[in-house]
Amino acid sequence: MDRLYLAGPTRLRLAAQERVDWHDHAEHQLAYPGSGVLRVTTALGSWVVPPLRAVWLPAELPHAHRAYGPTQMHSLWFGAHDDPFGARTPTVVAVSDLLREIIRALTDPAVREADRADLTRVLLRGLRPVAAPSLHLPQPTDDRLAGITEALRRDPADPRTLAELGATVGAGERTLSRLFRAETGMTFPQWRAQLRLHHGMALLATGEQVTTVALTCGYSTPSSFTAAFHAAFGVTPTRYARDSRPS
Numbered sequence: 072m073d074r075l076y077l078a079g080p081t082r083l084r085l086a087a088q089e090r091v092d093w094h095d096h097a098e099h100q101l102a103y104p105g106s107g108v109l110r111v112t113t114a115l116g117s118w119v120v121p122p123l124r125a126v127w128l129p130a131e132l133p134h135a136h137r138a139y140g141p142t143q144m145h146s147l148w149f150g151a152h153d154d155p156f157g158a159r160t161p162t163v164v165a166v167s168d169l170l171r172e173i174i175r176a177l178t179d180p181a182v183r184e185a186d187r188a189d190l191t192r193v194l195l196r197g198l199r200p201v202a203a204p205s206l207h208l209p210q211p212t213d214d215r216l217a218g219i220t221e222a223l224r225r226d227p228a229d230p231r232t233l234a235e236l237g238a239t240v241g242a243g244e245r246t247l248s249r250l251f252r253a254e255t256g257m258t259f260p261q262w263r264a265q266l267r268l269h270h271g272m273a274l275l276a277t278g279e280q281v282t283t284v285a286l287t288c289g290y291s292t293p294s295s296f297t298a299a300f301h302a303a304f305g306v307t308p309t310r311y312a313r314d315s316r317p318s
Contacts, residue, residue, distance in 0.1 A: 080178040081146045085138035087277050093135045098148040100128040101198075103166060103174050107142025108276040108315050110269075111135075111161055116210040116255075118161050119269050121304070122314040124206070125174070127162040127198070129154070134161075140276035140315055145178045147194075155198050163203040170197050205303040208265050209255035215240040216250055223263060227270040228289035233259045268303050271296065275312040284308065 085091070085107070102109060103125035111118045111126050112135045120126045128134055130151065136144070156162045166174070173194045176182050182190075211217060218240045223229055229236075234244040251259045267288040274284045285296035300308045 080148070082178045083144045083146065085136075085142045085144060087138060087140050087142075089138045089142075091136035093133055095131050095133045096128070096148070097130055098150060099130050099154055101147040101149070101164075101174070102126050102128060102136070103145040103147075103171075104138075105143040105145050105171075105175065106140075106316065108139040108272060109142055109144060110137045110139065110273070112137070113161065114210070115160055117208050117269070118163060119206050119208075119272055120163065121206070121272060121311065123166050123171075124201070124203070125164050125166050125170075127156055127158075127164060129156075129159055129161075132159070132161070139273040140278070145174050147174065147177055147191075149195075153191075153195060155195055156200065162200050163206055164198050165201045167197070170194060173197075205265065205268070208269055209257065209262070211251065211254040213250050213254060215242045215247065216254060219247070220262075220266075223266055227263075227267045228287060230289065264299065265303075268300060271300060271308065272304075272311070275308055276315040278312075281308045281312075 082105075102111065102120065104120055104122070108122070109120040109126075111120060111128065113132060118126055138144070173190050177187060177190055177194070211220060215237075219236045222236065222239070232244075233247055237244055237247050248259060251257065251262060255262055257265070267290070271284050271288045274287060275281070279287075281297065282293045285293040288296065290296035290299070297308055300306075300311070304311065306314070
């Protein structure tokens with residue numbers, strides 16, 4: 072794993088499906104997708120960062136990125152004394168219109184250095200964590216669960232029951248149900264539903280139609296996918312797809 076050392080704020084253009092491999096930073100990082108959708112993965116699971124959200128990554132936390140759709144990732148770096156959260160896991164934050172413009176300004180090399188300190192202070196005061204459990208997909212560590220979750224990641228529409236999946240890893244349904252709740256805080260149906268929604272977000276960001284996304288993710292109808300998506304994220308798939316496109 073690499074440690075990246077960066078001289079200052081950056082704007083990184085990522086192509087659809089492009090990855091930034093595992094690394095960490097000596098500094099805290101605020102990552103904001105100005106367009107597109109970003110997935111941040113750590114050993115604890117993955118966080119999907121959609122429009123109007125950013126993610127705070129603590130210093131020295133190993134992580135990787137993946138872009139869904141053409142994505143412009145804005146990154147800002149902060150020292151240990153500039154940590155508003157004190158968490159050891161990623162924190163999703165809301166990005167208001169004001170914070171969006173500040174982030175854009177701070178990653179613009181044309182902005183004067185004399186203005187950066189003031190903008191940074193306003194930014195740090197304005198960062199607010201959002202309760203976003205639907206944006207986080209926990210990753211279990213048990214080898215049997217990991218085998219099941221990997222199979223479902225390859226094919227989120229896989230219709231097999233937990234008992235049927237358990238037969239492939241040599242474990243019973245009751246044991247796996249208990250492990251799922253203990254390791255992820257979710258039941259197996261909840262985890263699978265979250266995975267399907269995350270996969271749907273990724274496909275929508277690449278321009279796939281809602282009907283195609285719904286069927287690919289295992290939903291019987293586009294309307295059932297739309298209802299589940301809206302309940303989880305507060306927007307319809309169509310609105311989300313529009314907001315994810317480059318402006």
